[in-house]
Amino acid sequence: MCGRIEFTLTERMHHALRDTFQIxxxxEQREIRPTDQTPFLTHTEVWTLKTGRWGLVPPGMDLQAAKKYATFNARIETVEGSKSFKDAFKAGDRCVLPLSAFFEWPNKSKVRIARPDDRPLLAAGLWSQQDTPDGxxxxxxxxxRPPTEDLTDVHDRMPALLLTKDLEGWLSGPAPExxxxxxxxxxxxxxxxxSAS
Incomplete structure (x- = not known):
């Protein structure tokens, strides 16, 4: 978890993202799997839209080595002690991934999890950029994070979704916050x- 996400914007989602991020x-909109390219947002003085590999490649590790590890998810409980994620978390390389939905397979049946009001989901994330011979x-x-009580029958994990009021705290707050x-x-x-079958 979470191993499949969707970025397919309805008109209402597009307007909500534009109003929130001024972008x-x-x-391109599609269902996204680990190692695919996915959009994410960073913020300094303005919001910046980036696209990157879904699966963090930590500083000092090359892409071939990273392929041996499942780094598309980072558990919030252990992020500060993880060799793969602690540097990005402590350095403030936090980001936000916009989603239209995410997927799970309870009882081997694919389900789609989204907002009923047709608004986008905003997931907490980390990002990294390294210089390589290929650019x-x-x-x-x-x-x-652990699931909210209404999703415990779906999976034992869920994306750490953020309300818009908490974006700044996630991106720039101290680690405990x-x-x-x-x-x-x-x-x-x-x-x-x-059902997504």
Whole structure:
């Protein structure tokens, strides 16, 4: 978890993202698997839209070595002690991944999890960029947390989804604040689970 995400924008989602991030042009829309390219957002003085490999390649590790590890998810409980993720978390290389939905397979049946009000999901993430002989290698990961009580029958993990009021705290807050936001920003009752078969 979370091993499949979707970025397929409805008109309402597009407007919501534009209003929140002041960005109008978004990349190709599709279902995204680990190691695929996925959009994510960073913020300094303005929001910046980037695209990178879904599966963090930590500083000092090359892409071939990274392929041996599943780095598309980072558990919020252990992110500070993880060799793969601690540098990005402590250096403030936090980001936000916009999603239209994410998928799970409870009882081997694929389900789609999204907001019923047709608004985008904003997942906490980390990102990295390294210089390589082939050019910049940009990558990212989705932070995960225990599920809200309404999703416990779906999976034992879920993306650390953020409410817009918590974006700044996740991106630039000290580590304890960022971890608390990632664990507690989202609340039960905001998502619906539908069959995706």
């Amino acid at each position: 109008d042009a978004w990349p 910049p290698l940009v990558s990212c990961t989705v932070i995960t 960022a971890k608390a936001i990632a664990t507690g920003s989202w609340r039960p009752g905001l998502l619906t689970v539908t």
